[in-house]
Structures are given as C-alpha cells and as structure tokens.
Amino acid sequence: MIILSAFQPQLPSPLIPFTPPWEGASNVTMMVKRDDAIHPVVSGNKWRKLKYTIENLPPTVESIVSFGGGFSNHLHALGFVCHTLGLPFHAIVRGNYEGNESPMLNDLLHWHANLHYVNKDTYQKRHEKRYLAQLNAQFPNCLIVPEGGSQSDALFGLSELIDEIDHPFDTIIAPVASGATLAGIVKGLAPTQHALGIGVLKGEGYLESLVSQFLDHEMNWRITHDFHCGGYAKQPRYLKTFCAQFNTSMPFAIEPVYSGKVFYALQQLLREGAFRKGERIVILHTGGLQGARPKGN
Numbered sequence: 537m538i539i540l541s542a543f544q545p546q547l548p549s550p551l552i553p554f555t556p557p558w559e560g561a562s563n564v565t566m567m568v569k570r571d572d573a574i575h576p577v578v579s580g581n582k583w584r585k586l587k588y589t590i591e592n593l594p595p596t597v598e599s600i601v602s603f604g605g606g607f608s609n610h611l612h613a614l615g616f617v618c619h620t621l622g623l624p625f626h627a628i629v630r631g632n633y634e635g636n637e638s639p640m641l642n643d644l645l646h647w648h649a650n651l652h653y654v655n656k657d658t659y660q661k662r663h664e665k666r667y668l669a670q671l672n673a674q675f676p677n678c679l680i681v682p683e684g685g686s687q688s689d690a691l692f693g694l695s696e697l698i699d700e701i702d703h704p705f706d707t708i709i710a711p712v713a714s715g716a717t718l719a720g721i722v723k724g725l726a727p728t729q730h731a732l733g734i735g736v737l738k739g740e741g742y743l744e745s746l747v748s749q750f751l752d753h754e755m756n757w758r759i760t761h762d763f764h765c766g767g768y769a770k771q772p773r774y775l776k777t778f779c780a781q782f783n784t785s786m787p788f789a790i791e792p793v794y795s796g797k798v799f800y801a802l803q804q805l806l807r808e809g810a811f812r813k814g815e816r817i818v819i820l821h822t823g824g825l826q827g828a829r830p831k832g833n
C-alpha cells in the first residue's frame with residue numbers, strides 16, 4: 537500500500553482566526569481552515585480528494601488517466617503525485633496548448649506526464665461509458681480518475697477536514713465546482729451545523745444536483761449563486777481588485793477562480809447582515825494558488 541504521509545503533509549491543516557476590517561465582521565466569529573497550507577504542491581482539497589484513491593490503488597494499476605483544463609489544480613496535484621510515485625500519468629487536456637503551455641502544463645511536462653490535447657467535443661465525452669472504454673483500451677490497466685478528482689471515495693478524505701476542526705462552529709463556507717468538496721463537508725457535519733457553498737460557475741440547480749448525487753438525505757447545506765462573477769474562471773475587474781487588495785493586506789493569499797470568489801462573497805454577505813449575531817463561521821481555503829501563476833513561473 538502507498539502511504540501518502542511520506543509526502544509530509546501539514547495535517548491537521550492550520551485553523552486561524554480571521555478578523556478583516558470589513559463591515560459586519562465584528563458581529564460574527566470567523567476562522568479560516570488553511571487547506572492551502574497542506575502541501576507546497578498538492579494543495580487544498582485536491583490532497584484530501586486523492587488521499588484514499590492513491591492509498592488504496594490496486595497493485596495491478598499501471599498508469600493513471602484524468603481530465604482537466606489548461607490550469608487545472610487537479611491535474612497538477614495528480615501529476616505531481618504520479619511523478620513522485622513513478623506512475624505513468626496521462627492528462628487529457630481540454631484545448632490545444634502546444635507551444636503555448638501554461639505554468640501548470642509546464643510543470644506536468646517537467647514531471648514527465650503525457651499530455652493529450654483534445655477539442656471541446658471530445659472533452660465533453662469524459663463521463664461517457666464508450667469513451668472511457670476506449671481510453672481503457674488505449675491505456676491498458678489504467679485507473680481513470682474523473683475530472684476534479686471527484687470520485688466517490690474522495691468524500692472520505694474531504695470529510696476528515698471537519699474532524700480536524702477542534703473549535704465549535706455553526707457554519708462552514710466553501711467553493712463549489714464539481715460539488716464533491718461540499719458533499720464531503722456535509723458528510724462530516726453534526727446535524728446542528730450548516731454548510732454554505734459558493735457556486736464558482738453559472739449552475740443554479742445543476743450544482744445542487746451534483747452535490748446531492750453524493751449525499752443520502754442530508755439537508756443542512758445550500759449553495760448561493762450570487763458570486764460566480766460571470767462564470768467559471770471569469771475574472772471581472774472588481775474581483776481582480778478585491779483579490780489584489782486582499783493579498784497585500786491579509787496574512788494569506790487567495791486567487792480569483794475559487795478562494796477569491798469565496799472571500800468576496802463573504803465580504804458581501806457580512807455587509808448585507810446575512811449571518812446571525814454571534815454566528816461562528818469557518819471559511820475553507822481550498823488552495824489552488826498554482827493556477828493563478830503568471831506565464832514564465
């Protein structure tokens with residue numbers, strides 16, 4: 537069995553007080569769960585998602601196949617883990633970045649990953665049985681990990697983050713893309729606690745269906761769709777400005793795709809008085825700063 541603790545993760549991840557000089561902030565108590573600090577490369581929720589999949593890897597598996605965009609935190613994390621373990625890695629990448637690689641793709645190349653650029657239509661098939669069978673034939677004895685690392689055993693690793701929080705809290709806030717992170721959190725909550733998801737893409741109804749597919753009857757969660765800022769990875773000027781100001785004045789950094797939208801939402805919700813007086817809030821920092829690196833880094 538592979539033991540991921542050989543990667544020396546910082547676990548439990550730090551839980552730090554958060555006291556921004558924002559309107560409404562003094563009405564509540566806030567702490568940030570710093571999953572961005574778990575590992576210098578395999579950061580945030582991608583560590584937790586991969587943990588059990590990698591630790592329980594059948595010995596017959598000869599390579600790993602997975603999917604993502606050109607800046608994917610998931611491909612980055614998985615690519616590093618495969619490289620370190622000496623497992624061949626096939627990354628199916630949406631779009632053709634040949635000769636125009638992002639910092640993420642350059643890292644993958646450096647880690648000897650096999651990059652397979654596919655067009656939108658092929659990428660669309662990433663959940664289809666026939667396409668997956670074709671990949672299985674192309675890469676014999678491979679393990680296919682779904683986009684975002686959101687296989688159902690990812691939930692076990694994710695819900696451990698709740699067990700690590702040794703302070704009482706009422707609400708935990710986290711970003712939602714494929715929904716596995718929010719679902720894993722909900723699995724770990726006590727019935728009196730709530731999770732608030734911040735949708736980072738346009739997906740009213742759709743994001744809820746992604747989360748509930750992983751859950752049984754848990755009801756103590758909801759998603760707000762007011763802070764996707766135009767869609768996945770869309771970065772309007774106000775969001776960029778918010779992140780830049782945050783990063784010069786706060787004790788940790790955020791990026792515009794996930795954590796930037798979460799903290800931007802938090803600032804707005806505090807201003808609107810959306811929380812109960814005295815509410816104890818944990819904000820999950822899911823990491824992902826590698827995706828925001830400028831070219832040449």
Ligand SMILES: *Cc1c(COP(=O)(O)O)cnc(C)c1O
Nearest residue numbers: 609713714715717794822823824
């Ligand atoms: C992948 C990712 C998410 C999205 O998590 P889901 O489980 O897909 O909802 C959030 N934050 C960061 C930093 C990520 O890399």
